[in-house]
Structures are given as structure tokens and as C-alpha cells.
């Protein structure tokens with residue numbers, strides 16, 4: 001998105017003083033960051049540092065214990081009603097949530113539906129799209145991900161790489177403003193990883209979708225991101241452009257992490 005000035009636009013994602021606990025385990029504490037519209041941000045760091053929890057909070061699969069999260073200027077916890085700020089109701093949360101797509105490590109396709117069924121389910125049910133329109137979009141997206149001939153297959157008839165392509169197409173079918181990617185190549189056979197990463201690079205360079213990606217693929221983080229955030233213990237310990245973070249990391253912990261994984 002070279003034409004978009006990412007420094008002045010209102011943020012697409014805002015975490016403001018977010019806290020998340022699981023029992024006594026404080027996973028995120030006073031976490032604040034923003035992501036600009038169209039920006040590609042990768043989250044890296046050791047296992048257990050809270051990266052996936054950030055995506056799950058955005059998807060409202062988890063609730064935060066403090067602070068606020070907003071998407072496109074809309075808070076996930078509050079809304080305005082008759083000019084007053086009140087707790088968000090279900091419809092408000094659903095409306096914010098509609099703007100976000102997520103692709104998971106384990107694909108999470110609906111196993112009892114065909115590829116077509118997987119792609120048209122949410123657009124027809126959640127967005128109220130007509131079946132014809134949803135079918136046309138499904139065909140277009142399957143062509144985009146290179147699976148135009150598999151529309152009537154079931155997920156179990158596809159390889160892991162193909163299933164992940166369907167999952168990516170399914171997320172795009174909702175025309176999201178934000179796409180969350182959670183280690184989307186970790187469950188794939190090594191020979192299938194490059195193809196899925198290339199597809200994501202192609203989508204990244206041809207759309208204005210805002211990406212927030214948890215990844216262990218440092219090569220991908222390096223060439224896909226505008227910014228990389230290094231996490232440790234639920235805190236951002238370094239937040240920099242990839243050229244800087246991968247070549248001259250400032251924090252000792254980042255240096256040790258990169259040394260161990262690259």
C-alpha cells in the first residue's frame with residue numbers, strides 16, 4: 001500500500017492499557033500499541049509470551065480484564081447510546097467483529113461442509129449476502145488461491161496446504177478490514193509452507209487489509225511486515241521496522257531470540 005500514508009491515518013487497531021489474566025497468570029499487563037490502516041505487523045517472541053492471546057482478544061474469543069481494545073474507532077467493550085458511553089451490547093460487538101477475519105494454525109474448516117459451503121456460510125448468514133453473490137465471490141476467491149477446481153471437495157480430501165488456502169479464502173469472503181494470522185504455516189509440511197506464504201504476500205500487496213500476524217517464519221516477518229513487535233512475558237520489548245529489528249536489534253532478549261530461531 002505505498003499510496004497510503006500510514007503515519008497520519010486514524011489507527012485501525014488500538015490496545016490501550018490492556019490486561020489479561022488466566023487465574024493468577026497475568027498474561028498481558030498494561031499493553032498498549034496501535035496498528036495503522038493497511039499496516040502489516042508481525043508479532044514475534046517465545047512461546048507463552050501472549051501473542052495468540054492478543055489475536056483471540058481481538059476476535060472476542062477472550063475478554064480482557066482491563067483496558068480497552070478498539071477496531072476502526074469502535075471499542076469492543078463500550079459503545080455510545082443516546083450520547084452516553086455504555087457497555088457494548090452483543091450486536092455492537094458482532095458489528096465490530098465482522099470487520100476482522102482470522103486464519104488459524106489448524107485451519108478450522110467446517111468438516112461437514114464442502115469448500116463452497118465453507119466459503120458461503122458466513123457471508124450469507126452474517127452479512128446477509130445473497131446465495132448467488134456469495135457463490136460468485138467463492139468462485140473468484142478460490143481462483144485467487146489456486147483452488148478453482150476444488151469447490152465441491154470436502155476439507156478431508158485436500159492437503160494441509162490446500163485446506164489453509166481455503167481458510168484464507170474463507171476469511172477474505174467476509175471482506176475484512178483486518179486479517180489476523182496465527183502461525184498459519186506451523187501445521188504444514190515444509191514443502192507446502194512457501195506456497196502459502198507467497199499467497200499471503202500476494203494478498204498483502206494487492207489489498208489494503210490491515211494484517212496482524214503471529215509467526216515463527218522470520219523470513220516472512222522480514223519481507224511482509226512494515227513493523228515487527230517482539231514480545232516477551234506479555235510485554236512489547238522491541239517495536240521496529242524489520243530492517244532494523246532483524247539486522248540491529250537493540251534489546252538483548254531480541255538478539256538472543258533471533259539467534260535461537262534464525
Ligand code: ADP
Nearest residue numbers: 022025027045046047048049050051052053054
Ligand atoms: P504465545 O502465543 O506467545 O505462545 P499465548 O498467548 O498462547 O502465547 O499464551 C500466553 C499465556 O497464556 C501462556 O502462559 C498460556 O499458558 C496462557 N493461556 C493462554 N490461553 C489460556 C487459557 N485458555 N487458559 C489458561 N491459560 C491460557
